[in-house]
Amino acid sequence: xxxxxxxxxxILAGTAxxxxxxxxxxxxxxDAAVVEQIKTNLADQGxxxxxxxxxxxxxxxxxxxxxxxFEIYFDKDLNVVKTKSDD
Numbered sequence: 001x002x003x004x005x006x007x008x009x010x011i012l013a014g015t016a017x018x019x020x021x022x023x024x025x026x027x028x029x030x031d032a033a034v035v036e037q038i039k040t041n042l043a044d045q046g047x048x049x050x051x052x053x054x055x056x057x058x059x060x061x062x063x064x065x066x067x068x069x070f071e072i073y074f075d076k077d078l079n080v081v082k083t084k085s086d087d
Contacts (some may be wrong), residue, residue, distance in 0.1 A: 025057040026076055034059065037078060 030052050038061055039049045047063040047070070054060065058081055059074040073082040 026054045026059060027057070028054060030054055030059055034078070038074060041078075042072070 035052045038052055038059060042049050042061065042063055045065075047065045049061060049063045051062040052059060059078070061070075061072045061074065063070045063072060069086040071084040072080060075081050
């Protein structure tokens with residue numbers, strides 16, 4: 001649990017406050033600029049982003065770090081909402 005909280009705080013610290021989505025709910029294919037911003041922020045923290053898609057009104061990101069798989073969910077403002085790892 002501490003690891004998930006630390007990850008969330010680290011990602012929040014590296015996330016720009018610019019709003020790239022205009023709708024309150026995310027749907028369809030993610031905008032290329034949003035995908036690039038997510039990839040850049042996570043890469044700066046050592047993650048290899050495998051896929052970014054939208055699901056349940058959020059950006060769902062699949063990433064790897066140190067051989068561990070992560071699912072990181074972002075809201076429309078690119079704030080981390082939830083993080084899951086395959087421990």
